[in-house]
Amino acid sequence: MKLESHFNLDYTLSCGQVFRWGKANGWWYGIVDGSILKVRQEGDELHFSAYPEDVEDEFIKSYFRLDDDLTNILRIINKDATINKAIQQFNGLRIVRQSVWDCLISYVCATNASIAIIESMLRNLSEMFGDEIVVNGKAFFSFPKVKKLAKASVNKIKLCNVGYRARFLSEIAKQVENNPNLLEELRNSDYLKLRDELRSLPGVGPKVADCVSLFAFDKLEAFPIDVWIRRVIYQIKGAAIPRTKDGTEKPLTVSEYTELSSFARRHYGKFAGYAQEYLFYYIRSKDR
Incomplete structure (x- = not known):
């Protein structure tokens, strides 16, 4: 498939927004909507195949958000020196459009866990319940x-090494089983209402709600805050992170989360979620 706008497959699948993709022998392999996708980029050509059934170009375009005007988005969010560096280094990174169920379960598992642990939990859950x-x-x-x-x-469910999250996963699954339209019914809500509705689900706090809003509901203004993003936002604001008397960072409170996320949405505008992903990948790459 010929790419009509700039896109970097490696950045997009390596930045930490998806957890069920892996690269081997120059190809990326992922499980999306029950299909195994095999994808490789060569310049402005994107090669892909799917099993057990083929997928159309439109499916790939939608999944990788190739319909987003990335040039315009990056121009709009380029508001400070840090995001400018992130854009220069990782230009072509795009938000992935995930299915609601997959995204919700993935990010409930992602609470208080490293990417490697998240991938392990999802692999275990898929082997047992997929x-x-x-x-x-x-x-x-x-x-x-x-x-x-x-x-x-x-x-x-705990046998999948998901710990305390097992109860949340069970309760969410039962709610969706009892009302199959539960999640899709939220799609027409505006961002703030959607965020609050998602937070009513078991195990869904502010960050999970923002991640699901951004990656599954097309709310590109959503700006999830974690420990990495918290640090970079304080740096951009020119303010100090709250610390205890011994100098360690204080835990992120809900009120602080709300204030930082609101600041970021004002600062970066309607595509703040793209800024978040670029900043997250940039700050993590510097730490490696």
């Missing part, structure tokens, strides 16, 4: 099915 898909003799597993997760006991 469907097996064999491609060229290799077994892949689709994302956990709502029905299987809803019927499972909390103790069985």
Whole structure:
């Protein structure tokens, strides 16, 4: 497929927004909507195939948000020296458009966990509660099915090494099983209402709600805050992070989260979510 605007597949899949992609022999492999996708970029050509059934170009364009006017988005969010450096280094990174169920479960698992741990939890959940898909003799597993997760006991879910999150996953799955339209019914809500509605779900705090709003509901103004983004926002504001008497960073409070997220949305505008992803990848790359 010929790319009509700038896009960097490696940055997009390496930046920490998705957890079920891996690269081998120059190809990226991912499990999306029950299909195994195999994708590689060569300049302005994007090569892809899917199993067990092919997918159309439009599916790929939608998933990687190739319809976004990235040039204009980056121009709008380029408000300070830090984001400018991030844009220069990672130009072509795009937000991935994820399915609501997959994104919600992924980010509930992502609370208080490293990317490696998140990937492990989702792999375990998929192997236990997803469907097996064999491609060229290799077994892949689709994302956990709502029905299987809803019927499972909390103790069985805990076998996937998800810890305290098992109860939240069970309760969410049961709610969605009882009302299959529960999540899609939220799609017409504006960002602030959606965020509050998502927070009514078990295990969903401010950050998870913002991540799901951004990655699954097209709310590009959403600006999730974690420990990395908190530090960079204080730096941009020219302010000091709240610390204890011994100099350690104080835990992020809900009120502080709300204030920082509101500042970022005012500062970066309607595409603040893109700024967040560029800043997150940039600050993490500096720490490596």
